[in-house]
Amino acid sequence: MLAALVTAAVVAPLSAAARPEIPAPDPAALAPPTAATLDEAYAANRANAERASRMAAAHGDRKRAAADRAMADPSRRFLTFDGRGSGRAAEVFGDLARADRIAVLVPGSDTSLDTYDRFRATADHLRAELDRRDAGDADPGAGPDAGAGTGTGTRIGTGADPGARTAARPAPGTRTAVVAWLGYETPGTVSAAVVTPGRAEQAAPGLREFVGELRGVVGGSARLSLLCHSYGSVVCAEAVPGLDVDDIVLVGSPGTGADSAAGLRTRARVWAGRGADDWVGEVPHVEAGLFGTTVGFGADPLSPAFGARVFAAGDGGHSDYFAPGSVSLANLARIVLGATSEVTRA
Template sequence: MTAAVVAPLSAAARPQVPAPAPATLAPVTAATLDETYAANRANAEEASRMAAAHGDRERAAADRAMADPSRDFLSFDGRGSGRATEVFGDLAHADRTAVLVPGSDTSLETYDRFRATAAHLRQELTREGAGADTAVVAWLGYETPGTISATVTTTSRADQAAPRLREFISQLRGIVGGHARVSLVCHSYGSVVCGSAASAAASSASASSASASAASSSATASDLDVDDIALIGSPGVGVDSAAALHTRARVWAGRGSADWVREVPHIKADLFGTTVGFGTDPVSPSFGARVFAAGDGGHSDYFAPGSVALTNLARIVLGETSEVTHA
């Protein structure tokens, strides 16, 4: 069975499950990764106990799985729908790292599907002979919208997530160093998050340029410090062109021929003071991304082992751009 990133779930609100506050940690460095991982596993174990005492067996099981000694989390928060940032590989020594940003209906209860996508990408990188020097990070760092909800048609959740993603990329750079390649792999609504993060960085840099003496350094500091942004199954990113993201990163886009998102109208309109829709289709020529072949899969098939999409995503992460096949 192909692992899914997105699947429609009930839109009904669930009762809040008690959980401890996230572990209080010093800024993470390559030297303190083991300490960070241990603290987050302990926090997940406590969250599991609290969920079980509350009578929520599903959440208790999800939290307990995350407390397994084999799991490595840069962050964990069992409150609400939950947040988690999991590492696959030796992050301290990775010179190429992929950060996966998920789409709608991803929470701690559905996290295993998202986790499987990260594991599959990591396996593909290893198959390409680069396992020892690569890492994959599954970043569930925001409250994703429900697939069946009005929120999924607006950028509101993405705009809330954008500063968190930018902060995480900055933290990641502090671990892997400025020399390492970092790629964002953004699925479905996650591509809206990545677009908002890149656009926010560009806006911040533009605003800071009012001070001529600080313009150059501020723009560098404000840039979303990644080398590649890969958009898959994207409904749009909130801007009408890759150039409008004002990012130094290469912008890629791919969509499977059976992906239902191809039927989503690529519009952006003001509706009673709220912007609905995400603009130009990222795989269209007018958007200007590097369009790569994503095969004949559906919306949840981009990370299927052996797929064209997964092979191309691994090559993008590795920086083997000449090997990427195009649509």
């Protein structure tokens, strides 16, 4: 299997090369946003999406035109939008200017403007779960069956967390926001790029810059969590050394390229979870170099030797981590809220 992966990574063409470029206007040249200028940024990016929709329609790409047109809706709030090629976007759910806990979702393979609704749904589901918990609704994930199908359901204690900004339980009335960050060209699930760190290395500077801009909006006291799905966990691992975030959550991760959580060189708490039916569990945890190309992502983030905080993710598959009512979504919300003593163990 390793030989096949190496061969594919070295000689196979990237799947994205086969698709013709979709025309769109250059993104608006905006100054980094502040709390006072968020509405201006949102309006400028909606206007860009509207222009992109018209250009895609003139190009004959009705699917992209419809996707862009939906993003131009007055209710949508984008910090960034670029309709060119596979597309880039960063959409805000909630009142970012007033939020004291922010989750940034980093997607994995096969995510583009054409498939954006699927990614957007994960952000919607997380925001709804955060709102439900803030309203004080009963917690279906905290009962005696919280770990069903994934282990004991034991709660993970907080332990010593030097530098952590919050207590184990969130304060009442916590203000939250979720950001869906599609800030890079994701690899295809069936492609050479998905087994190498190249796309992640290209994406990492953009994610670092984006987190810095978020800090400019929300300030240094807000709690910021990176929720990194699948190949997105490779992106986060490349970006996170020294980054000002509180938690990095590896969801359905094939590996990070690091041998351990300490190897990520971050002060953030490192979490990892994988559903019982996630095919990523069958991916070999190897890393090899050939002709300057690295193939594979090394150590399993769920292994005890890696040293991450492993949380229960239920019985779901690779696309089920944000499913409403799931064990995984409940635990992800607890992590974002800083309720570390309530997170259930795998």
